[in-house]
Amino acid sequence: MEFTVLGFTAEAERVYTALVGMPRCTAAEVADACGLAAPAAGKLLSGLVRDGLAVRSAGRPPRFSAAAPDVAVGALIHEREQQLGDARALVQRLVETHREAARISHPDMAAELLTDRDDISKAVHRLTTGARREVCAFDRPPYVDRPGSNLDGQLERQRTGVTHRVIYDREAVAWPGRLQDDIMPSIRAGEQARMRPELPLKLVISDSRAAIIPFSLAPGGQSAAYLIHPSPMLVALQALFEAQWERAIPLGEAAGPTPAEAGQPDAETLALVSLLASGLTDAAIARTQGWSARTTQRRIHRLMTELGAATRFQTGLAAARRGWL
Numbered sequence: 013m014e015f016t017v018l019g020f021t022a023e024a025e026r027v028y029t030a031l032v033g034m035p036r037c038t039a040a041e042v043a044d045a046c047g048l049a050a051p052a053a054g055k056l057l058s059g060l061v062r063d064g065l066a067v068r069s070a071g072r073p074p075r076f077s078a079a080a081p082d083v084a085v086g087a088l089i090h091e092r093e094q095q096l097g098d099a100r101a102l103v104q105r106l107v108e109t110h111r112e113a114a115r116i117s118h119p120d121m122a123a124e125l126l127t128d129r130d131d132i133s134k135a136v137h138r139l140t141t142g143a144r145r146e147v148c149a150f151d152r153p154p155y156v157d158r159p160g161s162n163l164d165g166q167l168e169r170q171r172t173g174v175t176h177r178v179i180y181d182r183e184a185v186a187w188p189g190r191l192q193d194d195i196m197p198s199i200r201a202g203e204q205a206r207m208r209p210e211l212p213l214k215l216v217i218s219d220s221r222a223a224i225i226p227f228s229l230a231p232g233g234q235s236a237a238y239l240i241h242p243s244p245m246l247v248a249l250q251a252l253f254e255a256q257w258e259r260a261i262p263l264g265e266a267a268g269p270t271p272a273e274a275g276q277p278d279a280e281t282l283a284l285v286s287l288l289a290s291g292l293t294d295a296a297i298a299r300t301q302g303w304s305a306r307t308t309q310r311r312i313h314r315l316m317t318e319l320g321a322a323t324r325f326q327t328g329l330a331a332a333r334r335g336w337l
Contacts, residue, residue: 023048027056028065031078038073063088122243125236132226132237139218143174148253150215152181154228176203179253179260181211186296191283199263206260207290215249223249261289277336284311285336289328 023046030045031037037045043053057076060066065084069075078084126132140147176198185191185207199205217223223246226237240246263286277285280301287297298308316322319330 023052024056024059027053028060028078031057031060031066031076032081035077036069036075037077038075040073042076122245123238123240126224126239127236129235132224132235135224135237135239136216136226139216139222139224143218145219146175146177147219148215148217148250148257149176149178150181150211150213150253150256151178151184152211152214153183153187177253177257178203178205179211179256180205180207180263182207182209182290182292182296185263185287185290186292186300188299189302191287191300192302195263196279196283205263206257207263207286208256208260209291211256212252215253217246217250217253220246220250222246225249261286280311281315282336284315285328285331288312288315288324289331 026046027042027048030042034041034045039054039057040050042048042057043050046053048056057066057068060078061068061076064087065079066076067079069077126135178198180195185195195205214226215223221242223240224237225240226235228235240249283301284297287300292300294305294308294312297303297312298305301308303311316324316327319327319334321327321330
């Protein structure tokens with residue numbers, strides 16, 4: 013055992029360890045077992061009794077027994093964990109105070125670096141929940157939080173009138189289960205979603221007042237992010253988003269008549285059209301939709317036949333002419 017991390021000396025640990033294997037022993041017996049002088053052993057035993065690690069029985073001479081380690085030592089460990097938790101909370105408060113003080117001292121500071129995963133998640137949450145008009149985002153792997161983990165909150169914000177415009181990287185759409193379980197529910201709730209084959213970075217912009225750029229310093233390494241304040245840099249990020257938005261392919265269900273009317277396709281066909289137009293491979297489409305390779309190929313062939321197309325490019329053009337994209 014290493015009681016030193018709990019605030020005990022090496023001698024106190026040695027005495028308690030001896031006591032565990034020698035119940036109802038005297039101070040002299042403990043001293044002999046530990047190679048200590050009797051007065052020193054007696055003083056250490058009194059300290060263990062005071063701290064609840066040992067009990068003293070009546071009699072002359074008094075005899076000592078160790079308290080159950082799982083109870084006595086476990087309680088000390090829990091107390092130390094509580095102290096460490098309080099210390100971590102204090103450090104976090106000091107970090108936030110330091111960061112805010114630095115920002116006030118330098119009001120023209122364009123960006124601040126966040127290197128803690130919790131700080132990044134909290135900053136993204138503040139930007140999205142604090143938006144009053146619009147949230148714009150680039151969505152691409154890797155992710156700090158599990159994709160879709162904040163879906164309920166996002167859907168609620170969309171219902172309260174905050175516009176969400178999101179451009180998804182092709183890899184994000186191809187993420188297993190992402191399209192059906194996360195992206196499509198968001199679109200049905202009002203999100204305006206588009207797709208690009210590749211996005212240059214991850215990005216969240218809130219009300220043209222702040223933005224965050226999460227990134228990873230190395231594969232599997234520490235995550236980091238830049239929190240961008242009102243500045244020319246923020247204006248440039250907004251311009252980048254709008255340029256990518258204009259070039260992106262719309263995702264989602266076509267407006268207008270229901271699938272049963274006017275020969276409109278069903279939701280799965282519309283999703284397939286969007287995925288084909290984004291350039292996903294057959295394997296990626298199969299993973300995204302949960303289809304087998306054979307089913308995927310059959311559906312693509314059937315769609316191309318229906319649209320009279322000989323290539324995927326022609327399929328996208330024909331679908332666009334019909335208003336499916």
